[in-house]
Amino acid sequence: MDKRKKRIILIGRSSAGKTTLCQYISNEALRYHKTQTVEVVNKTMIDTPGEYLERNNYRGALQVSSIDADVIVLVQDSTEDGSMFPPAYASSFAKPVIGVVTKSDLADERQIERSIIYLKNAGATDIFITSSVEGSGFEGLLKYLNYD
Ligand SMILES: Nc1nc2c(ncn2[C@@H]2O[C@H](COP(=O)(O)OP(=O)(O)O)[C@@H](O)[C@H]2O)c(=O)[nH]1
Numbered sequence: 001m002d003k004r005k006k007r008i009i010l011i012g013r014s015s016a017g018k019t020t021l022c023q024y025i026s027n028e029a030l031r032y033h034k035t036q037t038v039e040v041v042n043k044t045m046i047d048t049p050g051e052y053l054e055r056n057n058y059r060g061a062l063q064v065s066s067i068d069a070d071v072i073v074l075v076q077d078s079t080e081d082g083s084m085f086p087p088a089y090a091s092s093f094a095k096p097v098i099g100v101v102t103k104s105d106l107a108d109e110r111q112i113e114r115s116i117i118y119l120k121n122a123g124a125t126d127i128f129i130t131s132s133v134e135g136s137g138f139e140g141l142l143k144y145l146n147y148d
């Protein structure tokens, strides 16, 4: 089995929590692997600007940016009323697509459920509910990405 750390690209609208998620994962990966340098950890993550998703004529840039990634991570803010991800968006990438719900510390059960539905409709196969503030929900995600 391939236990290499998966390289990911984070896609989601502005303020969804992509950069915070990246930082949180970096810190956790560092904690688990004390010998790893920050550079190696960061090389496994591609953060993207929300504008790439929000502006139709920029979407191609996400496809190009995703070439070096093993896994596409769709980032959905649990407090957002609606989603930027079109139905079956995942099928435009010839790669595994997972979903991460962010800011669960700010959301109620209904908002979390709604976020899961958005991500499922977009075609995410695995969905992780996280809070970068509380540091919750990362165990499964880090395991999936072989960062544990
Ligand atoms: N309460 C809470 N705030 C968060 C969380 N993740 C991100 N934020 C806040 O959301 C805002 C946008 O986050 P950022 O990572 O810059 O979003 P990006 O535009 O997707 O990169 C910042 O003010 C973060 O502090 C979270 O899990 N909980």
Ligand SMILES: [Mg+2]
Binding pocket: 018, 019, 020, 047, 048, 049
């Ligand atoms: Mg950002």
